Amino acid sequence: MTQEKTNVELNPISTVNEPVIEIKELYKSFGTNEVLKGVNLTVKKGENLVILGKSGSGKSITIKCIVGLMGIDKGEIKVFGSDITKMDNSELNKIRVRIGFLFQNAALYDSMSVRENLGFTLKRHAKDLTAEEVENQIKEILESVGLSEAIDKMPSELSGGMRKRIGLARTLILKPEIILYDEPTTGLDTITSREISELVLEIQKKYKTSSIIITHDMACAKHTSDRLMILKDGIIHAEGTYDELEKSDDEWVRSFFI
Structure with a gap:
């Protein structure tokens, strides 16, 4: 990713049906291992997009590229209409504040209480809040x-x-417009996984978020998705609703739903 200074002006919040994320011809390799070989995808405002794929297919790498946590070899990544691959760190940070990222392990600070974890995140980005305002937002x-x-x-x-x-509360406390979920139900029992999936939908409805959800959990995929994409051999191999892909003529696609 280039770090050359640009005069990118961040676009305002998108209107309904406008894309909040657009990826075109995204390539990413690690040495001789070509992981992404021309990924193209779009996420519309208010949409939950689930990305499926076998282990090592590049699902998590894709969402890390979206927030600039990982550089790319080639391609275009537009977030809120601006190409993040042409941004410097200052401009990237303005975008990142509008994006929430839920890591697999929730990434909490073990030495801090729940109150302190949430307060630390909030105060880093909203330094003018009073102690009472911080406390109220944590409780909310x-x-x-x-x-x-x-x-x-x-x-x-x-x-x-x-x-x-x-972990999700810490992501939400900054009121992000986009949330990237990396395996939100991994390691959880069936009942708890269902509860987390329900929470993803509640958040979408309450906060009008747009989301990409990386998962191996087909129950989560069915419950949370407006649309699914399946990565194979470094590209988007199939796209559609859960019901459409479950009935696909492609035997490999159908294998995810067995």
């Missing part, structure tokens, strides 16, 4: 994920499902 977002009672707990006291919810 914990209520949104159904964990108001966990405010003084340490991460070590939380179950896997609770850690996911707190």
Whole structure:
């Protein structure tokens, strides 16, 4: 990714049906291992796009490229209408504040309580808030994920499902317009996975978020997706709704739904 200074002007919030993410001909290699070989995808405002694919197909790499956590070899990545591959770090940070990223392990600070984890994130990006405003926002977002009672707990006291919810609360506290979910239900039992999937839908409805959801969990994919894409051999091999792909004539595509 180039770091050359540009005069990119960030676009305002997109209107309904306008794309908030557009990827064109994205290539990414690691040495001789070509992972992405021309990925093209679009996410519309308010849409939940699920990306499926076998392990190592480049799903997580794709979303890391979207927020500039990983450089690309070639291609275009437009977020809110601006090409992030032409941005410097200052411009990238303005985009990143509008994007939430839920990591697989929730990435909480183990030495901080839930209150401190959320407050630390909020105060880094909203330095003018009073202590009372910070506290109110922490309580509001914990209520949104159904964990108001966990405010003084340490991460070590939380179950896997609770850690996911707190990780999601920390993502939501900055009111992102886009959320990138990396395996949100991995390692959870069936009931807790269903609860997290329900929460993803509640967040989409309440906060009008647009999301990319990386998952191997077909129950999560069915429950949360407006549209699915399947990565194979470095490109988008198939695209459609859950029902459309489940009935695909392509035997390899159907194998995901067995």
